[in-house]
Amino acid sequence: MHHIFIAGAGYTGMAVARHFRSKNQKVWALTRSADKAAQLESLGVAPVVRDLCGASSEAPLKIPPAHFVVISLAPDERSEESYRKTYVEAVGRLLAAMKANPRPFLVVYLSSIGVYGDRAGAWVEESTPPEPDSERGRILLEAENQVLESGFPALIFRLGGIYGPSRNPLARLRKKEGESQARDAWLNLIHLEDIVGAMEVLFNKGKEGGIYLGVDDEPVKRSEITGWLARQPDFMDRVLPPGFKTDSTSGKRCSNKNLKALGYSFRFPNFREGYQALIHSAEL
Numbered sequence: 001m002h003h004i005f006i007a008g009a010g011y012t013g014m015a016v017a018r019h020f021r022s023k024n025q026k027v028w029a030l031t032r033s034a035d036k037a038a039q040l041e042s043l044g045v046a047p048v049v050r051d052l053c054g055a056s057s058e059a060p061l062k063i064p065p066a067h068f069v070v071i072s073l074a075p076d077e078r079s080e081e082s083y084r085k086t087y088v089e090a091v092g093r094l095l096a097a098m099k100a101n102p103r104p105f106l107v108v109y110l111s112s113i114g115v116y117g118d119r120a121g122a123w124v125e126e127s128t129p130p131e132p133d134s135e136r137g138r139i140l141l142e143a144e145n146q147v148l149e150s151g152f153p154a155l156i157f158r159l160g161g162i163y164g165p166s167r168n169p170l171a172r173l174r175k176k177e178g179e180s181q182a183r184d185a186w187l188n189l190i191h192l193e194d195i196v197g198a199m200e201v202l203f204n205k206g207k208e209g210g211i212y213l214g215v216d217d218e219p220v221k222r223s224e225i226t227g228w229l230a231r232q233p234d235f236m237d238r239v240l241p242p243g244f245k246t247d248s249t250s251g252k253r254c255s256n257k258n259l260k261a262l263g264y265s266f267r268f269p270n271f272r273e274g275y276q277a278l279i280h281s282a283e284l
């Protein structure tokens with residue numbers, strides 16, 4: 001039996017915890033919330049309750065020794081200050097506390113394709129050097145480096161936009177803060193179930209120091225998604241975001257080559273299959 005510690009029982013962390021519990025592994029998960037701790041207990045997952053940035057964050061933190069550690073922390077807000085607190089300070093505290101434990105087999109750090117910045121629609125793969133074009137992107141990269149330089153065997157799993165049950169993907173079609181009209185940017189998506197499925201492959205075959213992109217097979221433009229949705233019978237009477245700036249080739253197209261090379265086969269290889277499943281389960 002493997003012992004698995006999930007640092008961050010959020011949308012993704014909770015799904016990973018559930019999955020490994022269902023495979024009878026011993027699982028612990030970190031949360032700040034007493035309610036969520038009770039929910040974790042009911043699933044057979046041992047909760048670790050602590051705010052890594054709170055008033056008692058400097059107090060000694062005992063975390064369970066585990067064979068595999070998944071770091072899935074995300075800030076509550078998109079401000080640079082919150083990014084720094086969560087991705088640099090909280091992750092740093094966690095890594096420091098882990099030093100008291102026996103060495104894990106592997107730490108999987110969930111990061112973001114945001115470290116590549118905007119590539120005007122060009123393809124990006126694991127070997128492409130990151131070039132963050134915002135302070136938030138630079139913080140994401142700093143956090144990755146902190147993990148890779150921690151002395152633990154670790155790999156980085158850079159995720160695209162996560163969607164799935166209870167996380168409505170339509171939000172990704174709307175304009176971003178500061179934009180007058182949404183740009184017809186390339187999106188790189190991944191269904192929650194594929195993050196969970198890939199995790200098992202990464203535990204077994206992921207290379208120490210490796211970078212893996214957690215995106216499905218088909219980068220897609222926003223306009224293609226709205227066009228497809230508009231053709232679905234269930235969406236005929238729904239209001240979709242209006243047209244996009246057509247002169248835009250912003251974003252990037254991310255390749256999941258390294259993950260595929262480990263033998264992972266996607267349950268939802270493109271947005272159409274993933275969204276269709278959500279439509280069928282009335283989640284979209």
Ligand SMILES: NC(=O)c1ccc[n+]([C@@H]2O[C@H](COP(=O)([O-])OP(=O)(O)OC[C@H]3O[C@@H](n4cnc5c(N)ncnc54)[C@H](OP(=O)(O)O)[C@@H]3O)[C@@H](O)[C@H]2O)c1
Nearest residue numbers: 008009010011012031032051052053073074110112161162
């Ligand atoms: N969402 C996306 O589309 C996306 C895209 C690319 C990469 N990612 C990365 O994927 C990972 C998972 O994202 P997600 O959307 O599943 O995250 P999420 O649902 O927002 O969950 C974040 C988790 O971090 C925990 N957390 C945050 N600050 C904490 C602190 N100070 N102390 C202790 N725990 C703290 C939260 O604790 P509570 O349980 O107390 O709330 C929660 O469990 C993250 O690493 C994120 O950066 C996400």
